[in-house]
Amino acid sequence: MPEELQDATWQLDAMRLARALSAKSRKKNAPPLTINSTDSLDYYNITLDKMDDVLERAVEVFQPSDLSSATGESDHYDPLVIFLNSCLTACKRAANCDDNHYYSALKFIVWDRLMKDGVRGAHALKPDSVGAQCLNDVSSGLWWRPPSGKRSLTVEIPVEVKDGWAGLVSQVATYARCLINAIPLRQFSLVIGYNHVSKQLRFLVFHAGGLTSSPPLKPYDSQDHRAILRLFLSLLTWKSIGDAGLPKWCNDVDVFVQRNRDDKQGVQMRVKEVYYDRLGVRGRGCKVVRLSPIPPPSPSPSTLPIAPSSPRLQILRRSRRNAEKRTKENIPSKKPSNAASKREYAPPLRFGVNFEHPEYRQADGPAKNREKGASEPSRSSFQYITLSFTLISA
Numbered sequence: 001m002p003e004e005l006q007d008a009t010w011q012l013d014a015m016r017l018a019r020a021l022s023a024k025s026r027k028k029n030a031p032p033l034t035i036n037s038t039d040s041l042d043y044y045n046i047t048l049d050k051m052d053d054v055l056e057r058a059v060e061v062f063q064p065s066d067l068s069s070a071t072g073e074s075d076h077y078d079p080l081v082i083f084l085n086s087c088l089t090a091c092k093r094a095a096n097c098d099d100n101h102y103y104s105a106l107k108f109i110v111w112d113r114l115m116k117d118g119v120r121g122a123h124a125l126k127p128d129s130v131g132a133q134c135l136n137d138v139s140s141g142l143w144w145r146p147p148s149g150k151r152s153l154t155v156e157i158p159v160e161v162k163d164g165w166a167g168l169v170s171q172v173a174t175y176a177r178c179l180i181n182a183i184p185l186r187q188f189s190l191v192i193g194y195n196h197v198s199k200q201l202r203f204l205v206f207h208a209g210g211l212t213s214s215p216p217l218k219p220y221d222s223q224d225h226r227a228i229l230r231l232f233l234s235l236l237t238w239k240s241i242g243d244a245g246l247p248k249w250c251n252d253v254d255v256f257v258q259r260n261r262d263d264k265q266g267v268q269m270r271v272k273e274v275y276y277d278r279l280g281v282r283g284r285g286c287k288v289v290r291l292s293p294i295p296p297p298s299p300s301p302s303t304l305p306i307a308p309s310s311p312r313l314q315i316l317r318r319s320r321r322n323a324e325k326r327t328k329e330n331i332p333s334k335k336p337s338n339a340a341s342k343r344e345y346a347p348p349l350r351f352g353v354n355f356e357h358p359e360y361r362q363a364d365g366p367a368k369n370r371e372k373g374a375s376e377p378s379r380s381s382f383q384y385i386t387l388s389f390t391l392i393s394a
Contacts (some may be wrong), residue, residue, distance in 0.1 A: 003171065004282045006355050008210025014227035017203060017214050022048035023243040041144040046238040048230070056093035058229045062086065062325035067199065067219055076130075076161050076196045077110045081129050083219050084108040084192070091233045102238035105134045115155070116141040119181045119279070125174060131157035131192075143171070145182035154182075168193045169204070169211070176245075176281045184252070184277060184287055187245030188234075195291045210282050255291060270294045328347065 012020070019041060030043035039283045049189040065082040085108050091097075096103050109133040130142060134152040146153040158175040162168035172191040179189040188207040194200070200216035214231065217224040240246050249256040269291040276288040 004280055005169070005211050008282055009169075010210070011215055012212060013061050014203075014217065017205070018227075018230045019048055020212075021205070021234040022046050023237040023239060033277060050232050051095070051237070052235060054091075054094045055226070055230055055233055058233060059226055061093055062090035062146050062225060062229060064219065064225060070196065073161055073163065073272045074112070076127055076194065077112060080159070080161065080194055080219075081108045081110050084129075084131070087229055087232045087260070090258065091229055091236055094234050095233065097236055099234055100239055101129075102240065102244055103133060103235055103281060106131055106235070107135045107159075108157075109135055110136070111142065111155075113141075116143045119144075119178055125178060127155065127158040127175060128161045129159035130157065132154045144178045151212045155179075157190055157192060159194070161193070161194045161196050165193075165195055165202075168195065172204055173203075173206065173281050173390075176204075177279065180206075180281065181279055183246055185247045185250055187247075201228065206281050208282060247381075252314055252333070254294065255289075257291070268294055306309045 024041075024044040024046045025168075026386055027045055028042055028223050031037065033039065063086055063361050065079055067076060067079045068082060088106055088108070092104075095101075108129055110376050111127050111130045112125050116124070118124045130153055132151065132153075133143070136152060138153070140153070143153050144153050144155060158172065158179075160168055160175070161174045162171065172193055176189040180186060188205050191204045191206065191227075193202045193204050195202075195216070198216065199218060199220060201219055201285070202216055203214040206214045217228050219225075219228065253271060255269050255271060256266050257269055270293070271289045272292045273290040274287070275290065276286065278286045312385040
């Protein structure tokens with residue numbers, strides 16, 4: 001895991017990171033996005049930029065808890081969760097959050113128990129604390145990806161407490177990998193880390209380019225309260241899965257496929273088999289699946305379809321004997337035929353660029369269609385990253 005992040009870590013000041021996380025829409029006079037273009041926050045209307053008065057109200061009503069009395073690592077779990085929930089409470093009150101917000105009921109709890117699922121047969125992990133939407137009944141356990149699809153059972157923001165940043169980053173990277181495994185085409189994964197020796201907090205954002213972190217912030221320092229509240233407020237600007245960096249065109253069960261670049265109607269297909277899925281916390285997220293048309297609805301009620309599991313063999317090895325034979329005979333490797341290339345569709349996906357189409361059914365229930373005249377879908381801004389998704393029609 002450390003090797004993946006080597007020379008791929010950055011630190012942004014709290015305000016810049018909060019603006020990057022905030023919901024946003026592209027300006028009308030912004031240059032068009034192309035494969036070779038470089039995107040910038042200057043090309044977006046950032047929701048957080050218009051919420052200075054909300055931030056001031058949050059600072060006024062914020063009631064920080066004391067973390068200084070804790071000594072051992074586990075002694076910090078409860079005080080830290082109380083502090084994080086205090087931040088959320090202040091921001092929700094100041095922003096008047098309602099059910100239209102993606103994190104309207106976000107809450108942190110102490111967990112320190114094994115998760116119900118792991119990553120492709122690996123041992124289950126045990127986050128110190130977790131944040132999720134509508135954490136009401138967790139007696140049955142929590143999942144990275146529950147079979148039921150319920151968000152109330154899904155960990156969305158893991159929290160880790162350690163005595164040093166190096167060990168903490170290595171540990172939270174495994175949580176980010178679990179989040180990516182649950183939703184392979186997500187734009188980024190957010191984890192919160194707390195160094196109980198230096199008494200400092202960081203927001204850690206894992207994305208295909210590596211790791212981007214906030215500076216170390218002190219929960220007991222009033223000077224850093226504003227920065228921490230601004231970061232939490234940026235999460236409360238999200239109103240859709242697209243704002244949260246999740247793909248609106250694919251939920252690992254159904255996929256919206258464009259027949260050409262200008263096609264806004266498209267077709268909806270179902271994933272039948274996963275041929276290849278690269279799992280990692282950094283790098284190009286390549287996934288190859290076999291699709292088939294969605295069958296007509298059954299007259300009798302049925303359960304939600306389950307996403308096909310990824311193959312355990314992640315690297316397709318070449319035969320050394322065949323390779324040596326090709327070298328001796330000086331025969332070039334075979335190129336894919338024209339027929340195969342026509343079946344392959346690998347559009348570039350830049351961070352936050354959502355396909356405009358009627359939102360299809362999600363695991364939590366039917367999604368609301370975009371209203372006529374609504375603004376362009378909001379975009380996340382960890383730009384410069386390109387993901388690859390190959391579709392092979394059955």
